[in-house]
Amino acid sequence: MSLGNSPEDERPFEDDREEARLSIGHALRQARIAAGLTVDDVSSATRVRITIVHAIEADDFGPCGGDVYARGHIRTLAKAVRLDPAPLLAQFDDAHGGRPAPTPAAPLFEAERIRPERRGPNWTAAMVAAIVAVVGFVAFTAFKGDSDSGSTKLAEGSQPSASTTASPTPKNDKPEDPKPEPSDSAIAAAPLDKVTVQVSATDGKSWISAKDHNGRLLFDGFLEQGESRTFQDSEKVNLVLGDAGAIQLYVNGKKIDDDFQPGAVERLTYTKGDPQVG
Template identity: 65%
Template sequence: MSIGNSPADDRPTIGRALQQARIDAGLTVDEVSTTTRVRIPIVHAIEQDDFTRCGGDVYARGHIRALARAVGLDPAELVERYDAEHGGRPEPTSAAPLFEAERIRPEPRRPNWTAAMVAAIVAVVGFVGFTLFSGDGKEAAKQPVARDTAPVKPSPSTAPSKPADPKPEPSDSAIAAAPADKVTVKMTAENGSSWISAKDHNGQLLHEGVLKEGDSKTFTDKQRIDVVLGNAGAVKLFVNGKEINDRGEVGQVQRLSYTKGDPQAG
């Protein structure tokens, strides 16, 4: 959704554009605040074009981007208008000092492994020579060396075992065989994006946010799942493996609840 089709003097303000887009999307301030994590008083202030409560230009730009995405507006256009009305962005800091510091950093000294190996070999040879010329070496030389020793066969316990077959990864088609003792809800955005939320039977939030076109979400609970569709006609809905056709129209907000016995007729 764009807000730049009319002349500059006739365009709504940033706050008014965000407020109107939220109303058109059928969203409340509480729902937008939960989705964007922008506190409710700040959402109200921005919709009144009061950016003093944001805590600075950096936070104001971030709040404008988050609110614009939640209601379907172009964030870049609104941030550009904010910069034009509030003095623009600050100049970036040069990174030259950082690169200079990296260039003069000394290389760490590495251990000389070749010298260490040579010293170890010399020590082993010296020990063997000392042993051969000592009394223990003579006694050891008199003992016969066993020959033709039969090879040791590996016991059954040491034989390599056959690796277990890897378990197959679950696929999206598994929803067609949804378990009968649970409720399974799958939502796919096919005709555009939609704001959605899902809660379990205890009221705990499973997911909340914008489902972009082409994306899917699947939720499972042992008793009940409550869903909210901000753009019901754009979402393809499956409950317990069966498609729900009467989910609503494009642009319509729907609040639905399903249990493990639904739907009675698919």
């Protein structure tokens, strides 16, 4: 079968009996041909495999791996051929029982409970403790010096007044240490025996899915622009990004500078050690 190096060869015959409402695959195929693009061109631009492009244009959504992935591919292909994806997605939802509901947030809580199990050294807590110790020692030394100089002024055998005994304690002079504000580098001290992945929707809303090395679902839903999620596992974290162009990733404390295209669906796997796509 030709991969369609010439879109002119794929132009359909004119048929006045054609139904008013085209199928999803037929609409995508006509828009691609009208744009002068081949299947190879669309696959290269969207990073969707050629076999999946052919299947979708034939209205076969089985190779997509599920309704969620099929919706993402339809949106990506429609944008590539300059077609509004909204009517196509509505048509798909009508034919497949409606839009899939997001997974409840309970699995997310399980993922978040993994984080307190880190056994690496907590350098932030150690630094705060050291600062407290130094400030306390300086305050105590200053207080002790003031107390010694004041005691020489008391007459022999006299009793100190109540105001003298009610001297301030060192902890009253100790400034309260502010709690560090979280930042993008907050996961830089992630343990070496685990993989830690932070997903941030920096450039728009995106659907994401995350699973651990056993295939257990950690999260399945949408991140609004400005929201972040952190996932951790002992071996690897599997991600699916519905709109990879809107996402910024930090893996084991390091920023991932992949040039993801807007609307592209990405499947990624990260493991322990240096960030790498599995």
